[in-house]
Amino acid sequence: MENYNQTSTDFILLGLFPPSKIGLFFFILVVLIFLMALFGNLSIMLLIFLDTHLHTPMYFLLSQLSIIVLNHISIIVPKMVSSNFLFGNKSMSFIGCGVQSFFFLTLGGAEALFLTSMAYARYIAICFPLHYSSRMSKRVCVLMIIGSWIMGFVNSCAHTTYAFHVPYCQSRAINHFFCNVPAMLTLACMDTWVYEYTVFMSTILFLMLPFIGIACPYGRVVLAVYHMHSAEGRKKVYSTCSTHLTVVTFYNVPLFYTYLHPRSLRSPTKDEVLAVFYTILTPMLNPIIYSLRNREVMGALRRVIPRICTEKM
Template identity: 75%
Template sequence: MALIGNLSAILLIFLDAHLHIAMYFLLSQLSLMDLNCISTIIPKMASNFLFGIKSISFIGYGVQSFFFLTLVGAEALLLTSMAYNHYLAIRFPLHYPIYMSKKVYVLMITGPWIMGSVNSCAHTAYALHILYCQSRAINHFFCDSPAMLTLACMDTWVYEYTVFVSATLFLMFSFIGITCSYGQILLAVYHMPSSEGRKKAYSACSTHLTVVTFYYAPFAYTYLCPRSFQSPTEGKVLAIFIPCLPPCSTLSPTA
């Protein structure tokens, strides 16, 4: 579902000249991030289940961790950009092409990638230098940071603190941006004279909020909740929501 939906969205936006505007370029970037995210986790996980090879090299762990954390952070910021884009499209429809110039939407696209990769580099480099015990078996589907910390033979409070701080900053920045954008959107929609216009605006916003909810809820629990309050089963179930559920839910706004 995720592959078909997101590839179709990217292909449609690329081929249709009428869709070569900022709103759809942002949507194509979200689809690209979703495709990369599931490609980082799902193929290896599926091969483990199908062929019984439940192992990954140390270099493979570093590569998987880097790309996964990069895409998770970048998607959080891109969802904020999309909320701001919806705000401009609904609040200032006539001035939208002026506000969303080529320079602005290029910055909105490249910014999340750069910030996500910088954050991921720091966490991956630190995780690769942690001293791990002789036992290398984790009770998880993939090499997620909370699961890997259970193997450490050293005090990891510094790393856990940096994970908490970076996750808080990403979530707080995104939450404030999305809340402010949608607060203004609801105010603008409330004053719309046309019921048809209000219906279209609510439809566009509700699909985006659905993706935001499916993405942020497991993200917040996985990376902000202390390990002592998480069970391995809960961690696995919620962690798999991040690479799987948002890419599938993107089908709604794509349609």
């Protein structure tokens, strides 16, 4: 068995892929998922840019969400599949681990708030359609985007600063596939109860409150839809809202379990499996859910593809 106790400042990421045929299968699967996420999110961004029918606040926010989730998966998977599996180099420098943790937490916090912004935009579009252009102006959208990034940045600074100022024991083997701060702090040579409290407060601020912020508008939407006379209108609204709720569920539920679960009851295997959902699967599902179940996106796709083919000819 490899000895992962060392005196250098490098961390060792034990990774997601075991050295076996099962590990090779997981490696191929993760690479395919990453390529699907890359192609899908880039396609969504390009489609929104090219089709003027999608130049609305909702799709502007969707393009920004695609940027976030694409960066989210890109800061983890390339390192995991290249260095950790292909080249067998499981080490990551102290600074490299800090950079990865910082961007992961920044993007994660921004994504949670972005999903709330999109729920608010849908609420306004359905319940106050005549006021949509004024309440969801370009200025409001920009403020939502800036606010989400700032809050994500502040949250990331707090967690990363704490995690990289605690003393670590001789063992630097992180039982995870990326530098996840809770997994890192299991190696700390001190009681981290302060951080556990901080994690709880951050979970309330960046997960629980945004989730409530999503649930309340959708509760109003359900009431509004209930009073609709048009069955076609109800079907369209339910289809539109269900796409967003699917993304929220895949993103929030694993995070709720991971960060609100007492550390004494956690297991590294469960944490890794749940982390796969919010770091790898959600970025792949984002373009699938928002395109295949969205008539406006499919319509834009039918308009843009013939135009591109005509221009090339």
